[in-house]
Amino acid sequence: MTTTRLPKTITAGALLATPIPPVKWIIPGLLPAGLAIFAGPSKAGKSWLTLWLCLQISQGKSVWGREIEPRTVLYFSLEDTLGRLQERLYQLVDAEEDPERLILQTESHGIGQGLEEQIVSFIHTYPDISLIVIDTLQKVRKSDQNGSMYANDYKDIGALKELADKYGICILLVHHLRKQSSSDPYDQISGSTGIMGVADTTWLMHRQRMSKTATIRVIGRDMDEKMLHIREENCVWTLDEEETAEQQALKAIPDYLWKVADYIDSVGKWQGTATELLVAANISDVKPNQFTRKMAHYARDIFSPRGIEYKYTRTEQKRLFEFFHDDDDGDDDDIDISELFHWGIPQTSS
Structure with missing residues (x-):
């Protein structure tokens, strides 16, 4: 043989x-x-x-x-x-x-x-x-x-x-x-x-x-x-x-991220801080900084298949999430490009 x-x-x-x-x-x-x-x-x-x-x-x-x-x-x-x-x-x-x-x-x-x-x-x-x-x-x-x-x-x-x-x-x-x-x-x-x-x-x-x-x-x-x-x-x-x-x-993705995705699906658009989002989605026992890191890690797995985009912006006062569906334009008027995070990855200017 x-x-x-x-x-x-x-x-x-x-x-x-x-x-x-x-x-x-x-x-x-x-x-x-x-x-x-x-x-x-x-x-x-x-x-x-x-x-x-x-x-x-x-x-x-x-x-x-x-x-x-x-x-x-x-x-x-x-x-x-x-x-x-x-x-x-x-x-x-x-x-x-x-x-x-x-x-x-x-x-x-x-x-x-x-x-x-x-x-x-x-x-x-x-x-x-x-x-x-x-x-x-x-x-x-x-x-x-x-x-x-x-x-x-x-x-x-x-x-x-x-x-x-x-x-x-x-x-x-x-x-x-x-x-x-x-x-x-x-x-x-x-x-x-x-x-x-x-x-x-x-x-x-x-x-x-x-x-x-x-x-x-x-x-x-x-x-x-x-x-x-x-x-x-x-x-x-x-x-x-x-x-x-x-x-x-997929099993490794925390349940609270799926819950956020369901919430965004139900409201269509949303903007605010991580703390405000956790309250709006009725999620407890998750720290805002922990949520932000997991979002950056798993966003493509959870939100992309649903046609949801998100932007993460920092100002001196706040760190804001903006969610919208990919067939929407999103409101970028107040976003400083140098502070824009898309999928949790810093964007470089051309």
Whole structure:
């Protein structure tokens, strides 16, 4: 099993005329061929979820509403015993099912120490294989004190990505998160940024201890970002809701801004300070300066689709909002252009 390989050097014109095979999806819209990372907190249920995904794919059963083509799956479950895997399978597999296409392995060599050859041997033995899971990444990494953490991460993960690309399969690495929080959720992945830098796809799982619900943030080179809201029922994770990046962005907008947009829609035009606007729209517990900053941030998302424009002007005495619909002219007679803010961005004179 090999992928179509293009020459290393090609002109743009030749590339435009070259048919490229479409993305090969293991789970449509969520997991393509290539190198993937599935990171989450310790004891969050990653292994249960991973085993269930392997079973579904190997049997051609749907995953969260997506149709799956049955293919052989190899699962390196390196933190479990065969006895523990058997107990889990008893809970996940119906009595009449016979999941022969799922191959389980509890031992492996390390990266650069025979793992790559082990994987190639499996691929030649099972030519219809589409997914290889390594649970966990740390179990196949050797201790290397030479070089930077980034260089070592990039080298190790890159070796597995090379195999995934060469044979047109997905290699999914189960990994851990740091305990420290971060404003960027992907910075929580244990190790350096070299890990995510190599990965074609990243799944980031968050779950509160003992909670029945969790989220998986999905990002990749071949897809738009998604957020999956999942729920555990009898050891199986079911999908409650799936959000696109656009839907996530809209959910981040404070409710009071939508309320202001409704108010402006109802009155047509309005002018005054932030304090006066909050009173007019019957909004409490929001500070005027907080409201002004959020307005500048989200105005295009809220007001543009409704055809509402706004201007923000400063004088020595006041800071004024003026709202009007884009089919209106707006009253600019009293506006000092040097103090005009449109969408919260300073305007420069020509």
